[in-house]
Amino acid sequence: MEIEKTRQIIKSCRYCLMCKHVCPSGSYSYFESDYPRGRALIMDRVLEGKNDYTKDMIDALYNCFLCDSCHASCEGDWELPQAVRQARYDIVARDLEPQRAKEIKESLQNTGHPFVGETLDPVRISSQKECDLLYVMGPYIRFKQHDIAKAAKSIIEASGDCFSILEDEPDCGAVLDMLGYRKEAENKGRALFNKIGHRKPKRILVSDPLLYYCISSLFKDWGLDTGKDMAIEHISGYVLRNLKAGRLDLKKFDERVTLVDSEYLCRFCDYCLEPREVLKEVCGKNFVEMRHRKKQMIATGEAAFFFNGGKVEGSLLGKRIAQEAEAVRAGTAVTLSGTAKENLSSSFSGKVLEFGEFIRELIQ
Amino acid sequence: MNLNRKSFMFDMVLFELQDIVGRGNVSVKEADKLAYSVDYYWISELWHDRSGPLTTADFIVQPQSSQQISKIMVLANEYKLPVTVWGGGGGSQGGALAVFGGIIMDVKKMNRVIEIDKVSMTVEAETGILMQNLEWELEKHGLSTMHIPASIFCSTLGGFLAHRGTGVLSTKYGKMEDMVVSMEVVLPTGEIIESLPVNKTASGPDLNWIFIGSEGTLGVITKVKVTVKKMPQVRKFQAFLYKDLARGLEAGKNLMHEGIKPSVIRLYDAEETKSLVKRVMGVDREGAYLVYGVEGYEDVVELEAKHAYKIASKGGEDLGTETGKLWWDTRYKFFYPPYYFSMPQAFGTCDTVATYANIESVYWNMKNSVAEKFPQARFIGHFSHWFDWGAMLYARFIIDNPPSDKHQAVSLYNDVWNTVIRAALKEGGVLNEHHGIGLKLGRLMKEQYGPSFKIIKDLKKMLDPNHIMNPGKMGLGVR
Ligand SMILES: Cc1cc2nc3c(=O)[nH]c(=O)nc-3n(C[C@H](O)[C@H](O)[C@H](O)COP(=O)(O)OP(=O)(O)OC[C@H]3O[C@@H](n4cnc5c(N)ncnc54)[C@H](O)[C@@H]3O)c2cc1C
Ligand code: SF4
Ligand code: SF4
Numbered sequence: 001m002e003i004e005k006t007r008q009i010i011k012s013c014r015y016c017l018m019c020k021h022v023c024p025s026g027s028y029s030y031f032e033s034d035y036p037r038g039r040a041l042i043m044d045r046v047l048e049g050k051n052d053y054t055k056d057m058i059d060a061l062y063n064c065f066l067c068d069s070c071h072a073s074c075e076g077d078w079e080l081p082q083a084v085r086q087a088r089y090d091i092v093a094r095d096l097e098p099q100r101a102k103e104i105k106e107s108l109q110n111t112g113h114p115f116v117g118e119t120l121d122p123v124r125i126s127s128q129k130e131c132d133l134l135y136v137m138g139p140y141i142r143f144k145q146h147d148i149a150k151a152a153k154s155i156i157e158a159s160g161d162c163f164s165i166l167e168d169e170p171d172c173g174a175v176l177d178m179l180g181y182r183k184e185a186e187n188k189g190r191a192l193f194n195k196i197g198h199r200k201p202k203r204i205l206v207s208d209p210l211l212y213y214c215i216s217s218l219f220k221d222w223g224l225d226t227g228k229d230m231a232i233e234h235i236s237g238y239v240l241r242n243l244k245a246g247r248l249d250l251k252k253f254d255e256r257v258t259l260v261d262s263e264y265l266c267r268f269c270d271y272c273l274e275p276r277e278v279l280k281e282v283c284g285k286n287f288v289e290m291r292h293r294k295k296q297m298i299a300t301g302e303a304a305f306f307f308n309g310g311k312v313e314g315s316l317l318g319k320r321i322a323q324e325a326e327a328v329r330a331g332t333a334v335t336l337s338g339t340a341k342e343n344l345s346s347s348f349s350g351k352v353l354e355f356g357e358f359i360r361e362l363i364q
Numbered sequence: 365m366n367l368n369r370k371s372f373m374f375d376m377v378l379f380e381l382q383d384i385v386g387r388g389n390v391s392v393k394e395a396d397k398l399a400y401s402v403d404y405y406w407i408s409e410l411w412h413d414r415s416g417p418l419t420t421a422d423f424i425v426q427p428q429s430s431q432q433i434s435k436i437m438v439l440a441n442e443y444k445l446p447v448t449v450w451g452g453g454g455g456s457q458g459g460a461l462a463v464f465g466g467i468i469m470d471v472k473k474m475n476r477v478i479e480i481d482k483v484s485m486t487v488e489a490e491t492g493i494l495m496q497n498l499e500w501e502l503e504k505h506g507l508s509t510m511h512i513p514a515s516i517f518c519s520t521l522g523g524f525l526a527h528r529g530t531g532v533l534s535t536k537y538g539k540m541e542d543m544v545v546s547m548e549v550v551l552p553t554g555e556i557i558e559s560l561p562v563n564k565t566a567s568g569p570d571l572n573w574i575f576i577g578s579e580g581t582l583g584v585i586t587k588v589k590v591t592v593k594k595m596p597q598v599r600k601f602q603a604f605l606y607k608d609l610a611r612g613l614e615a616g617k618n619l620m621h622e623g624i625k626p627s628v629i630r631l632y633d634a635e636e637t638k639s640l641v642k643r644v645m646g647v648d649r650e651g652a653y654l655v656y657g658v659e660g661y662e663d664v665v666e667l668e669a670k671h672a673y674k675i676a677s678k679g680g681e682d683l684g685t686e687t688g689k690l691w692w693d694t695r696y697k698f699f700y701p702p703y704y705f706s707m708p709q710a711f712g713t714c715d716t717v718a719t720y721a722n723i724e725s726v727y728w729n730m731k732n733s734v735a736e737k738f739p740q741a742r743f744i745g746h747f748s749h750w751f752d753w754g755a756m757l758y759a760r761f762i763i764d765n766p767p768s769d770k771h772q773a774v775s776l777y778n779d780v781w782n783t784v785i786r787a788a789l790k791e792g793g794v795l796n797e798h799h800g801i802g803l804k805l806g807r808l809m810k811e812q813y814g815p816s817f818k819i820i821k822d823l824k825k826m827l828d829p830n831h832i833m834n835p836g837k838m839g840l841g842v843r
Contacts, residue, residue, distance in 0.1 A: 011706075011707075012701035012702065012706070013701075014412075015402065015404070015409045015412075015706070015707070016700065016701055016704075017404065017452065017453065017454050017515070017517070017518035018517050018518060018696070018699055018700050019517065020452065020494065020517055020518040021494050021496040021497060021516075021517040021518065022517075030426055030470065030472040030473050031391055031393075031396050031399070031424065031426070031470070032396060032399035032400050032424075032450075032453060032470070033393065033395035033396045033398070033399040035399075037399070038395070038396075038398075038399035041398055041399055041402060041412065042395055042398060042399075044412070045398065045412075048415070050415050051398075054394050054395070056393035056394055056395040056396075057394065057395045057398075059393075059395070060395045073517075074700060075696065075697045075700035075703070076700040076701045076702055076703070078701065291500070291503070291504075327504045
């Protein structure tokens, strides 16, 4: 059993309540099985052979948004989401995963995107063939959040760079891995890795936090080494570098703005600084931080794929972030993912823009 | 009534509950039954750890209004179904466990902050709100209830009222119960009542006090208005080390009696200083570690700190303000694994309170009684809530290797509890100071109260004629 590898985490968390206040799935349903301790209790039963996974135990484990809020607030440094991921591997190995997970897998396999039942066209943006800079989108941006890709294109062009994109860009495998399909995820990752390798770019640029996490972290787990010659950069790092080098000229922004952190960039990849540096540069004192920020951020739901098999009500996740943004009287909230933007939009009274979209508006 | 899951009566009751609160707000899932079968009571953890059958509710229901709660109570009376209120599940006395099945009423969805009244300096909120969430709301206005317990992350406003909880700053600001102005309660028979709008009256008995500390046996506290304070300009801490507990206790008592109002005084006995203070804070000293805090306007704090220092330094070694602040910064760390005790250890927090005249002998009698009868147990303690007249002892016993047989482990556990509590009672202590009674200490209630326990029992009979609320708890038995 895969959860055996995380025995110590499960044993530590099973009677502990100290991260209840930060768990977004708990405060989504308020049922105890959706809090970190509830999940640990379930996994402990299975680990000790007292229970096999029942349908609703599986649901509870799939209701986890893998946001790392529990771990980020844990004085004992226990990585509960890691145990949940191992449990999902076990569940898939027994062919017991929720129907919705199967549907998402099939959608990713057949269409390259996770939006079950939707017929979607990939974004069309013009690029060049053999550039050192390769912009990789990930399925969310490629199929749904087209404007983020367009914003990135404007930024790259304003910085005077030439960039390429991948034809038929394969999914990187992050979503599959999170759903418990380890083998399929690795195969997808390998396909993307090979395609990137074929192009031999010097730099891979991404806007999507999940994709950044996938290439910089999961690829390593899968033994896929992008090597020293191929740097991976998030759009915020790219903007910062070009701003500093004087290659990107941005207008100053003179309204109050705040940053909505990303769990997959900041928490999982320790990439918290660059977006703030950019905002400080262009907004000066108008950049205001929320009470919960960086690793202590409120989860945005980047990996909230479904809940009890159904749709996640994103506005419920965005509500608390919106309240905090309003508490610092921000008129604009800059998010780092399209998901965060979506989840925040309906509850925030001000304007919500994804990072690249925000920067595009400032290009001189 | 027959609540066999396979009987159609089960579905009939389920349907009625769903009709009251909405389908998505009732759970009969195995996953939830498991999660609600363990609170912070050691025996519930033991039972889970040793594969005992789950002590579980038939229905887990999440009301969103007092009116819904009222309807649930009426229904529960009709079918004679037990109702156990669940707040954060952070109680250590087994109070939230549905030991006789029936309905668990999880009130966490009742979590609205209704009004922050900056004129009167009060906040009114629904009681299912996690204490930390309430504090975050208040923080936006520079305010705080000043009820800052270690379980702020996991326990609810209502839970603290139900258990008469105490936060770390209680020495200055009082226990949770001292902050109550008024409340709304749904009675076991379904009536929704309110206490008077203010509590300092000569208009008959204060109804708040019937429900404060009643642990879900006399009604559901649904809304409460509590006082709030402005955040202090500065918060200062100072640590001292005393050769022995007696000297530390003397210093603590003097701090309370010389007109200073410390926000906190915390005195660890030598064993806890040597073990937990060292492990969590990295302060490796022999003796009794004491930290106190003063807070408020900077200049007033300066002056208070000066006087406090003079008082505390008598017989104490100055460990500095940094070491004091370190305690404040690491105060939650004590409660996370691996710093906290955990299975397979058996452990219990036997907090009690007594006058200054008695508190030291309470400590020694508890400690000696454990040492004599249970040589396999360790006993540690600290004094963390100080009143004008006495102090609270937060004592703990720990047995590293309790019997592997769960029945024997329960028997040993209860035996230690009876011993240590009787030792406290003998010297003028009480069953508990801020964790409550629950299932854990119910059997000792009649011993503590003597003939006056009849008043509580009669109150129960009158308010809850069918004995549906939290049966088996607080020594009130079952119908
Ligand atoms: C790590 C940790 C540290 C702790 N530190 C402290 C501390 O510093 N100070 C302190 O005082 N306690 C502390 N406790 C104990 C615990 O937090 C308190 O006992 C708290 O009062 C329990 O509240 P809860 O919401 O978790 O209640 P639960 O455990 O859900 O319920 C406790 C009891 O209250 C009843 N109840 C709950 N809500 C209501 C309501 N609205 N109306 C009527 N009855 C209700 C329940 O039926 C049950 O009998 C700690 C616990 C933990 C886990
Ligand atoms: S992650 Fe840490 S705080 Fe959360 S349940 Fe586990 S041990 Fe407790
Ligand atoms: S990862 Fe997020 S959703 Fe999952 S248990 Fe931890 S805090 Fe809750």
